Amino acid sequence: MLTRITGGEIVDPVNGRIGQGDLWIEDETIVAAPVDGRADRTIDASGCVVMAGAIDIHSHIGGGNVNTARLLLPEHHAAHAPRPANTPLSNAGWSTFETGCLYAKMGFTTVVEPAMSPGSALHTHLELADIPIIDKATLAILGNDDFLLSMIRDNASPQMIEDYVAWTVGSSRALGVKVINAGAAAAFKENVRTFSFDDVVPFYGVSSRRIVKTLQAAVTSLGVPHPLHVHCNNLGASGAAETAAETIAAAEGVPMHLAHLQFYSYGTEGKRKFSSEAARLAELVNSTPEITIDIGQVMFGQTVTISSDVLRQFSARGSANPKKTVIFDGDGNGGGVVPYRYGKDFYGSLQWAIGLELFLLINDPWRVFFTTDHPNGAPFTAYPDLFALLMSRDARKEAAAGVSQKALSFSTLGSIEREYTFEEIAIMTRAAPAKLLGLKDRGHLGAGALADVAVYRKGEDIAQMFRSAAFVFKNGDLVVRNGEIENYRWGKALRLNPPPDKAMVRRLDAYHQERYGLSLDWFDFPDSAIQREQPFGEVSCNT
Amino acid sequence: MTVAWIGDRDVPITQAIERIAELLVSSLCPVFSLDTDVHGTRAAIALAERVGAAYDRLGGDGVARETALLTDRGGFFVAPGEARRRADVIVIAGQLPAAHHALVTEIAATPPDLAGEAPKPRQVFLVGAETQAAYLRKAKTMRLACAGADLNGTLAALRAQCAGRAVTKPVSDFARFAQAMAEARFAVFLFCGEMLDAPGLEMLQGLIGDLNRKSRASALHLPASEAGWGSSLASTWMTGFPLRTGFGRGQPEFDPWRYDVSRMIEEGEADLHLCIAASGDQIASSRKNLPLVAITPTDRPIAGAAVTLAAGQPGVSHDAVVYSSRVGTLVSKTAERRADDLPDAASLLRSIARQLPGGKALPC
Numbered sequence: 084m085l086t087r088i089t090g091g092e093i094v095d096p097v098n099g100r101i102g103q104g105d106l107w108i109e110d111e112t113i114v115a116a117p118v119d120g121r122a123d124r125t126i127d128a129s130g131c132v133v134m135a136g137a138i139d140i141h142s143h144i145g146g147g148n149v150n151t152a153r154l155l156l157p158e159h160h161a162a163h164a165p166r167p168a169n170t171p172l173s174n175a176g177w178s179t180f181e182t183g184c185l186y187a188k189m190g191f192t193t194v195v196e197p198a199m200s201p202g203s204a205l206h207t208h209l210e211l212a213d214i215p216i217i218d219k220a221t222l223a224i225l226g227n228d229d230f231l232l233s234m235i236r237d238n239a240s241p242q243m244i245e246d247y248v249a250w251t252v253g254s255s256r257a258l259g260v261k262v263i264n265a266g267a268a269a270a271f272k273e274n275v276r277t278f279s280f281d282d283v284v285p286f287y288g289v290s291s292r293r294i295v296k297t298l299q300a301a302v303t304s305l306g307v308p309h310p311l312h313v314h315c316n317n318l319g320a321s322g323a324a325e326t327a328a329e330t331i332a333a334a335e336g337v338p339m340h341l342a343h344l345q346f347y348s349y350g351t352e353g354k355r356k357f358s359s360e361a362a363r364l365a366e367l368v369n370s371t372p373e374i375t376i377d378i379g380q381v382m383f384g385q386t387v388t389i390s391s392d393v394l395r396q397f398s399a400r401g402s403a404n405p406k407k408t409v410i411f412d413g414d415g416n417g418g419g420v421v422p423y424r425y426g427k428d429f430y431g432s433l434q435w436a437i438g439l440e441l442f443l444l445i446n447d448p449w450r451v452f453f454t455t456d457h458p459n460g461a462p463f464t465a466y467p468d469l470f471a472l473l474m475s476r477d478a479r480k481e482a483a484a485g486v487s488q489k490a491l492s493f494s495t496l497g498s499i500e501r502e503y504t505f506e507e508i509a510i511m512t513r514a515a516p517a518k519l520l521g522l523k524d525r526g527h528l529g530a531g532a533l534a535d536v537a538v539y540r541k542g543e544d545i546a547q548m549f550r551s552a553a554f555v556f557k558n559g560d561l562v563v564r565n566g567e568i569e570n571y572r573w574g575k576a577l578r579l580n581p582p583p584d585k586a587m588v589r590r591l592d593a594y595h596q597e598r599y600g601l602s603l604d605w606f607d608f609p610d611s612a613i614q615r616e617q618p619f620g621e622v623s624c625n626t
Numbered sequence: 627m628t629v630a631w632i633g634d635r636d637v638p639i640t641q642a643i644e645r646i647a648e649l650l651v652s653s654l655c656p657v658f659s660l661d662t663d664v665h666g667t668r669a670a671i672a673l674a675e676r677v678g679a680a681y682d683r684l685g686g687d688g689v690a691r692e693t694a695l696l697t698d699r700g701g702f703f704v705a706p707g708e709a710r711r712r713a714d715v716i717v718i719a720g721q722l723p724a725a726h727h728a729l730v731t732e733i734a735a736t737p738p739d740l741a742g743e744a745p746k747p748r749q750v751f752l753v754g755a756e757t758q759a760a761y762l763r764k765a766k767t768m769r770l771a772c773a774g775a776d777l778n779g780t781l782a783a784l785r786a787q788c789a790g791r792a793v794t795k796p797v798s799d800f801a802r803f804a805q806a807m808a809e810a811r812f813a814v815f816l817f818c819g820e821m822l823d824a825p826g827l828e829m830l831q832g833l834i835g836d837l838n839r840k841s842r843a844s845a846l847h848l849p850a851s852e853a854g855w856g857s858s859l860a861s862t863w864m865t866g867f868p869l870r871t872g873f874g875r876g877q878p879e880f881d882p883w884r885y886d887v888s889r890m891i892e893e894g895e896a897d898l899h900l901c902i903a904a905s906g907d908q909i910a911s912s913r914k915n916l917p918l919v920a921i922t923p924t925d926r927p928i929a930g931a932a933v934t935l936a937a938g939q940p941g942v943s944h945d946a947v948v949y950s951s952r953v954g955t956l957v958s959k960t961a962e963r964r965a966d967d968l969p970d971a972a973s974l975l976r977s978i979a980r981q982l983p984g985g986k987a988l989p990c
């Protein structure tokens with residue numbers, strides 16, 4: 084089947100194609116214009132922008148902690164209306180089915196769940212398999228697990244650590260590795276209540292810094308395309324900018340990704356001892372080329388924070404709104420669920436402004452990623468409004484007038500004139516994420532790319548344009564038309580598949596037998612357990 | 627081998643499936659009782675949406691109480707692996723179902739390996755006068771009870787005394803408990819919604835919350851039903867809501883009273899009962915004149931059922947995904963034997979859906 088998307092404004096920075104033209108799709112793939120030029124289907128994209136499908140690198144869309152949050156807050160996601168005939172369960176609020184539909188309507192075709200506990204990988208992948216339309220991927224969490232901390236304490240060889248990381252990534256079907264407040268969850272189990280980069284985990288005698296450096300080295304050496312994804316210590320604390328700066332300095336020329344930098348860009352000025360350090364951190368990111376970051380933008384309203392940073396969530400219990408929380412001491416990180424409402428008070432307003440400062444002051448769209456840390460800063464459904472704030476300084480001025488002016492006086496936001504262009508948006512939300520994750524088949528519109536395409540009707544209202552795509556293709560299937568889902572298809576979970584080292588498997592089996600009284604089989608599963616055709620798609624490691 | 631019956635009569639399976647589809651179409655208020663693995667649950671929920679059914683765990687009161695702890699309050703929870711490796715004090719809050727005895731025995735008998743340099747044997751406390759733990763043959767247990775008080779009363783007194791408040795009837799051996807809590811590196815409270823009601827669960831979490839002000843403690847959830855908890859997890863990601871959700875108005879609505887399937891049957895609201903059970907004996911005879919569809923491992927029709935379909939047993943005759951209290955998450959269970967070749971509940975439910983008007987396949 085040959086499809087021609089005609090008359091649209093193509094925005095494909097990877098291939099240097101910017102301007103009006105046609106895009107051709109044959110089955111699942113983007114192709115060069117055929118010689119005879121006859122299409123089976125023609126899509127009129129005049130007045131539209133045509134981009135590759137968007138890729139979200141950090142959105143908590145499924146797994147144990149997300150499901151616990153659903154369970155904790157049934158009153159927050161009542162379903163709205165009877166479902167449309169073709170899309171089962173798509174109106175079920177905050178369900179996996181709704182998640183896939185809402186992302187697709189915004190032109191997103193690949194989403195990464197960034198915090199999979201390796202021990203509950205099966206649960207996570209079952210949830211992801213019930214998210215229709217889009218492709219998914221996961222990052223496996225390491226860095227608070229006894230096996231790794233013991234190896235570091237005992238000065239295990241880098242090879243042995245790599246074998247363990249490779250086994251974890253392979254058996255949990257992950258696309259990369261994330262470390263979340265390295266060592267803090269283990270320390271919290273020993274009743275430690277604050278934990279910084281050079282603090283040492285009791286019992287193991289290993290510092291947070293050493294855990295991060297060890298994992299960074301292993302990930303790099305294994306050729307995992309995505310750099311180590313780091314959630315720093317002291318999230319949300321006033322003065323956390325110092326921790327972020329220390330962590331950036333510790334990259335030492337080797338790639339490292341810092342998650343949701345907004346939540347660390349806090350200084351200690353003013354009588355509330357809470358101020359913006361966004362300008363300083365943006366400058367630091369600009370001058371440190373091995374660093375990539377995502378924002379974790381705050382938008383106003385009710386949300387729920389879901390984090391495997393159990394120590395931080397424990398500390399935040401007092402701010403829960405409504406007043407109910409879950410604190411989970413898991414095998415490695417565990418996690419916590421704390422519902423929260425971002426108001427336009429001093430703190431909420433400053434957090435909102437800080438996120439925008441980071442977006443606008445970090446110069447290179449290849450190194451700053453578009454996230455709200457869904458749902459921690461805001462649900463992903465706030466993305467269209469955020470695009471509008473980035474692309475229009477008038478929209479920003481208008482929004483800024485409605486927030487705490489006292490808070491804005493601690494930020495540089497009012498003085499920033501920059502507006503993101505469509506090309507920069509296409510880099511930040513398509514080209515750069517594909518590159519960062521090692522997904523060579525997407526993020527651009529060149530011949531041979533997967534036909535993941537988003538077509539947006541241009542208009543005055545930027546948010547509306549991104550909220551409701553005119554057309555979306557996933558693997559060449561037309562899945563969205565005029566902002567409505569046409570039909571379900573089932574995407575894949577993208578994963579790496581490094582071969583397991585036999586000696587490491589024996590070692591892990593002995594460890595699980597001895598420490599848990601269970602064979603290693605309990606912690607693994609066959610692909611067939613997912614009960615979808617081809618639930619996984621393999622991505623290769625760098626050689 | 628016969629695998630389908632209409633009433634007491636053997637029929638081809640296609641005929642039985644058509645009959646079930648007819649019953650579902652003509653029903654105004656169908657209810658589903660689930661006792662199946664995650665995939666059986668997924669298919670049942672997808673079918674429930676198609677026919678406007680409400681669904682619940684078969685005999686779901688215990689699971690409903692555990693669910694209510696989460697929907698109403700939350701709390702502190704710990705993974706079973708961490709409990710085993712870290713808990714130097716174990717407190718068993720009320721009677722635990724037999725299904726968990728082997729695991730608790732094992733935990734009690736193993737020294738924690740992450741509880742400091744020279745870990746001592748675990749101390750085990752039993753809360754409540756009625757709490758029996760004969761299965762813990764080798765472990766030395768100490769009982770915490772209040773004269774004349776039930777389990778909830780004892781938990782309330784324990785919490786009050788821990789907070790330094792005066793109580794009229796003190797808990798037996800409280801001094802030992804207080805000392806154990808003061809010295810504990812990580813105390814773990816074992817609980818189950820089968821024996822502990824909502825105020826008891828709440829009181830227990832209140833006590834654990836108090837302890838966490840100064841030290842570490844958490845609760846190990848040993849579900850009233852592992853299959854039920856697995857179904858609850860799947861329901862939560864598929865619809866946003868746990869069990870006791872209904873599709874009567876098209877969209878899923880969660881209401882633990884309204885969609886309590888036993889209540890709906892007893893009070894005459896339900897007009898069709900579809901029951902998916904891991905064993906035929908668990909299918910209690912329905913209310914008189916309420917048509918019953920039974921999907922269960924059986925070689926004969928279920929007494930009183932309008933239609934019976936023989937299904938395989940999850941994890942025994944076909945591969946399954948189930949919740950396991952040993953790891954505190956979903957695990958893949960490989961079939962022990964495949965000899966009987968019976969279909970799993972999920973594929974039977976998908977076949978039923980294809981016989982509904984429109985014939986569209988279920989999304990899972």
Ligand SMILES: [Zn+2]
Binds near residue numbers: 141143197198342456
């Ligand atoms: Zn996050």
